[in-house]
Amino acid sequence: MKCQDMEKYITLFINDRLSGIRMKEFIEHIEECDSCFDEMETNFLLKGALKRLEEEGSYDLHGELMSKIRNTKKCVEAHEVVTMLRRVMLICAGMALLFELVFVYAFYL
Numbered sequence: 001m002k003c004q005d006m007e008k009y010i011t012l013f014i015n016d017r018l019s020g021i022r023m024k025e026f027i028e029h030i031e032e033c034d035s036c037f038d039e040m041e042t043n044f045l046l047k048g049a050l051k052r053l054e055e056e057g058s059y060d061l062h063g064e065l066m067s068k069i070r071n072t073k074k075c076v077e078a079h080e081v082v083t084m085l086r087r088v089m090l091i092c093a094g095m096a097l098l099f100e101l102v103f104v105y106a107f108y109l
């Protein structure tokens, strides 16, 4: 993911409309690129401040942003675990099939 693509993704992220591989790439970029992080933080704080003015809620926007990033990372990690488990299950199924074929071949043919 390049810096010039980030503007679009920052808006999507802030509006909770980023998912899957895009979300993973976004978080990875944000964690390594200071200028995109600043850009995202400014956007998030601005949007949050405007919302707070309407609602008179809390002002810990930085805390909210950090917790949003943490939660997004957890989602990405959970997605990776599920993908890995799926692969392991496919490998097990493949081995079971292979074992069955060898067994059939060795004892019945």
Ligand SMILES: [Zn+2]
Binding pocket: 002, 003, 006, 029, 033, 034, 035, 036
């Ligand atoms: Zn960047």
